[in-house]
Amino acid sequence: MNWMHWVRPRLWTLLAMGTLLVALVFTFLSRRAFDHQQYLDLSLFDGADRFEQVLKSPPAFAAYRTASGAQELLGYVAFGAGPGYAGSIATRTLISPAGHIIAAEVLEHTETPGYIRAVLASDFLRRLRGKELADAFMVGQDLDGVTKATISSRGIAQGVRQASHAMGREEFGLTIPEPKIPVNIGLKEIVLTALLLLTVIGTQLRIPRLRWFVQIGSILFVGFWFNSTISLANVGGLLLGFVPPWRQNLWWYIWVLGIPLFTLVRGQSINCTWLCPFGATQELLAKVGGGQIRCRPEYEKRLRRVRFGLAWLAMLLVFLVGSPGVAGYEPFGTLFGFQGLVVHWITLVVILVGALFVRRLWCSFLCPVGVMDELTWKLGRRIRGLLKGRLDGGETEPKAGGTPV
Amino acid sequence: MKGSERIVFGLVLLAVVLILTTLYTEVKGM
Numbered sequence: 001m002n003w004m005h006w007v008r009p010r011l012w013t014l015l016a017m018g019t020l021l022v023a024l025v026f027t028f029l030s031r032r033a034f035d036h037q038q039y040l041d042l043s044l045f046d047g048a049d050r051f052e053q054v055l056k057s058p059p060a061f062a063a064y065r066t067a068s069g070a071q072e073l074l075g076y077v078a079f080g081a082g083p084g085y086a087g088s089i090a091t092r093t094l095i096s097p098a099g100h101i102i103a104a105e106v107l108e109h110t111e112t113p114g115y116i117r118a119v120l121a122s123d124f125l126r127r128l129r130g131k132e133l134a135d136a137f138m139v140g141q142d143l144d145g146v147t148k149a150t151i152s153s154r155g156i157a158q159g160v161r162q163a164s165h166a167m168g169r170e171e172f173g174l175t176i177p178e179p180k181i182p183v184n185i186g187l188k189e190i191v192l193t194a195l196l197l198l199t200v201i202g203t204q205l206r207i208p209r210l211r212w213f214v215q216i217g218s219i220l221f222v223g224f225w226f227n228s229t230i231s232l233a234n235v236g237g238l239l240l241g242f243v244p245p246w247r248q249n250l251w252w253y254i255w256v257l258g259i260p261l262f263t264l265v266r267g268q269s270i271n272c273t274w275l276c277p278f279g280a281t282q283e284l285l286a287k288v289g290g291g292q293i294r295c296r297p298e299y300e301k302r303l304r305r306v307r308f309g310l311a312w313l314a315m316l317l318v319f320l321v322g323s324p325g326v327a328g329y330e331p332f333g334t335l336f337g338f339q340g341l342v343v344h345w346i347t348l349v350v351i352l353v354g355a356l357f358v359r360r361l362w363c364s365f366l367c368p369v370g371v372m373d374e375l376t377w378k379l380g381r382r383i384r385g386l387l388k389g390r391l392d393g394g395e396t397e398p399k400a401g402g403t404p405v
Numbered sequence: 406m407k408g409s410e411r412i413v414f415g416l417v418l419l420a421v422v423l424i425l426t427t428l429y430t431e432v433k434g435m
Contacts, residue, residue: 113431293409303417310424317432326435329427343430347423354416365417366424 016312023319024239031322034090036079039107044094045074054171058162062171073097078167082158083244084111085151086233086324091159095133099172104128104160110242111152112233112325114339118149119156128160133168134176137161148227148337154248184248188228191221192254199274200262211273215280222255223277229332230256230271232314232368236324239315260376267380271373272363278332279363282355289356303365311368330369331362 007014036059042048048063060078064071076095081088087110094102104125109116119125124146131137137157139145145153161179168174195217202210222228234256244252259271272279285291295303314327321327331348334340340348354361363370 113434293412295410295413296407299410299414303413306417306421310421314428317428321432321435323435326431327428329424329431341427341430343423343426347420347427350416350419350423354420358413358416361413361416361420365413366420 016308020312020315020319023316027240027319027322034079034081034108039079039092040077044077048074051077055166058166060163060167060171075102076167076171078163079107080159080162082155082162083242083249084109084155085115085244086110086112086231086237086328087240087242089116089152089155089159091156091163093128093160093163095164095167099133099168099174101128101131101133101160101164104156106156110237110240110323110325111155112231112328112333114328114333114337114344115149115152115325118337118339119146119152122146122149124153124156128157131164133164133172134174135164136179137164138179148339151244151249181245181247183246184250188226188251189254191217192226192228192251195222195275196254196258196262199270202274203266203268203270214274215277215283218275218277219280219284222275223281223332223336226251227333227337228255229277229330229336230259230369231328231330231332232311232318232372233325233328235369235372236315236318236327240318240322240324242324260372263373263376264380264383267377267382267384269373269377272367272370276363276369277336278330278367279360281335281352282360282362285352285355286357286359291355291357291359293357294359300364306365307367307371310366311371314368330367 040051040061042051042063045063045065047065047067050064050066051061052064054060054062054076055078058078058080060076062076063074065074066072075097078093078095079090080093081090083089089109089111090107091104092107093104096102106116106120106125124143127143128137131142136142137160139150139154139157143153143157165176165179168176195214198210198214198217201207202214228251238256246253259275263269263271294300310329314329317327318324329347331340331344331351334344334348335352351362351366358364
C-alpha cells in the first residue's frame with residue numbers, strides 16, 4: 001500500500017512526534033491553577049488558630065489568635081508570582097501587623113532548577129526581611145540580584161512586590177504608585193543584537209572569518225558574562241506557553257525568538273555553528289587537543305541518533321512534569337554560571353576532556369538544542385522548497401545538509 | 406571497530422549515563 005511506503009521510513013519520527021504531542025495535550029488538559037490553600041498553614045504564626053481572607057487577587061489572609069477570647073492579629077500571609085528564565089515562580093510573603101516583611105519564600109516553580117538553587121543558596125530571600133510594603137522591590141534599585149541568576153531573582157522580587165503592594169494599598173490604605181518598569185536596553189541587549197547582526201552578515205555575505213570573532217564574543221559575553229546560552233529549557237518553556245514580559249526581557253525576544261525565527265525563515269543554522277558559546281568552547285578545545293579522534297561515517301551517523309533519543313526523552317519529561325527547566329541536562333549553566341550538582345560537574349568534565357580529542361563531542365552526539373536547531377532549519381528549507389515549487393509551478397526538493405555558511 | 410571508534414562510543418555512553426542520572430536527579434527533586 002502506498003501510505004505504508006510513506007510511513008515506514010518515517011516511523012520513528014512519527015512515533016516520537018506522536019508521543020510528544022500526546023504528552024503536550026496531556027499537560028495542557030491536566031494543568032491546574034496554583035492552589036494557595038495547601039500553603040496556608042497556621043503554624044506560620046505562633047499561636048494562630050484562624051485565617052481570614054483579606055484579598056482575593058493576589059490571595060492574602062490575616063492570621064488571628066482567638067483562643068483567649070479577644071481576637072489578636074498576628075500577621076498576614078500573601079501569595080504572588082513572577083516570571084523567571086524558563087518558567088513562573090510562586091512566592092509566599094509573611095507580613096507583620098505593622099506592615100513589614102517577616103519572610104519571603106519560593107513555594108513552587110517551573111524555573112530552571114539550577115537558578116533557583118543559586119538564589120536559595122544566597123541570602124537574597126533574607127535581604128527581603130524587614131522591608132516595608134511600599135518599597136520598590138526592584139532588582140537593581142532597592143535590591144541586589146543574585147549573580148548568574150538575576151532573572152530568577154527578579155521573578156521572585158516581582159512575586160513579593162505583587163503581594164506587598166496589594167496588601168499595602170488594600171489593607172493598610174497606603175498610596176503606592178504602580179511601579180514603572182523601564183524597557184531594559186543595556187549591554188546585554190546591545191551585545192546580543194551585535195552578535196546576531198554579525199552572524200547574519202557573516203552567513204549571508206559568506207564571510208567565514210567573522211565566525212571566529214562571533215564565537216569569541218559569544219564565549220565571553222553570551223557564556224561567561226550573561227550566561228544566556230539557548231537551552232532546552234527555553235524551547236520547552238516556549239512550547240508550554242511561557243513568554244516573559246518584554247520590557248525587562250528584551251534580550252529574550254532578540255535571542256530566544258530571533259535565532260529560531262531567522263533559522264526558520266532562511267532554512268539555515270546559525271545557533272550551533274556561530275552563536276552557541278558551548279560549541280565555540282569545544283572548537284577551541286579541539287584546536288588545543290587536536291580533535292582528531294573520529295568514527296567512520298556509517299558509525300557516526302548511527303551514533304548521532306543518540307541526540308534525538310535524548311532530546312525526545314527530555315522533551316517528554318518537560319511536558320509530563322510541566323516544568324521546562326527540569327529536563328535541561330545541558331552543561332551550559334555549569335560551565336558559564338558555575339552552578340550545578342556533582343553530576344553536572346562530572347558531565348561537564350567528561351564533555352570538555354572528550355572535546356579535546358573528539359571535535360564538538362557534545363554537539364555531534366548529545367545536544368538537544370542542536371536537534372531543535374536541525375528540525376527548525378529543515379522545516380524552513382522544506383517550506384521554502386514548497387513555496388518555490390509552487391511559484392515555479394513544480395516540485396522542488398529542499399537541499400539536504402546543514403552547512404552553516 | 407577501530408580503537409578511535411571505541412573511544413568515541415565510550416565517551417558518548419559515559420555521557421548518556423551521566424545525562425540520564427541528571428534527568429533522574431532533577432525529576433526526583435521536583
